Amino acid sequence: MAFPWLRLVDAALGMSDIARRVTGGREGPPVPAAATGGPLEARLAGVVVAALKEAFDRDTRRLELERDQIEAERARAEQALRLELRRQSGEREIGRLRLVAAIAVVSWLVTLFFSRELLGGGVAARAALGAGWILLLGSLGSAFTAQTTIASKIAGEGDLSSGPAGSVAAWLIVAGLAVIGMAVLVSGR
Numbered sequence: 001m002a003f004p005w006l007r008l009v010d011a012a013l014g015m016s017d018i019a020r021r022v023t024g025g026r027e028g029p030p031v032p033a034a035a036t037g038g039p040l041e042a043r044l045a046g047v048v049v050a051a052l053k054e055a056f057d058r059d060t061r062r063l064e065l066e067r068d069q070i071e072a073e074r075a076r077a078e079q080a081l082r083l084e085l086r087r088q089s090g091e092r093e094i095g096r097l098r099l100v101a102a103i104a105v106v107s108w109l110v111t112l113f114f115s116r117e118l119l120g121g122g123v124a125a126r127a128a129l130g131a132g133w134i135l136l137l138g139s140l141g142s143a144f145t146a147q148t149t150i151a152s153k154i155a156g157e158g159d160l161s162s163g164p165a166g167s168v169a170a171w172l173i174v175a176g177l178a179v180i181g182m183a184v185l186v187s188g189r
Contacts, residue, residue, distance in 0.1 A: 121187030
């Protein structure tokens with residue numbers, strides 16, 4: 001905080017006014033002009049006022065600079081917070097897509113292990129099993145594509161949605177498992 005120099009000078013001048021009023025405005029014997037220093041005192045007073053003014057201007061500029069620095073720091077902190085929230089949102093979406101991909105892989109592997117019975121069935125059962133596998137692998141590919149999309153969007157601007165690939169991935173799993181279930185029913189085993 002700036003030191004209130006002008007208030008101190010004003011208070012000192014006010015005190016001298018009060019002292020004159022208390023003494024009744026009486027002045028002592030006239031003092032020669034050389035003893036009072038008339039023009040010299042005026043010049044010194046001008047120099048003091050100019051120095052005080054310069055100090056106040058310097059303090060004002062310093063305070064404005066500090067305010068600007070605080071504002072810039074606040075803006076940087078807000079930007080860092082926005083980026084962190086964006087990163088966390090992207091990480092959550094990537095985690096969801098990884099879960100979808102894992103479910104697709106596990107579903108495909110489980111049906112692969114039990115495919116021996118289905119492959120011994122008719123053509124319709126084998127076609128349904130193949131279609132189910134294609135849907136499950138399509139889901140896996142869609143999940144990976146959506147993960148790549150989200151990873152590239154985290155650093156940039158724009159919406160962090162996984163797009164159509166992320167939406168389709170889960171539905172392809174459901175469709176693939178449904179078709180494989182139909183294959184089990186068709187095979188009759």
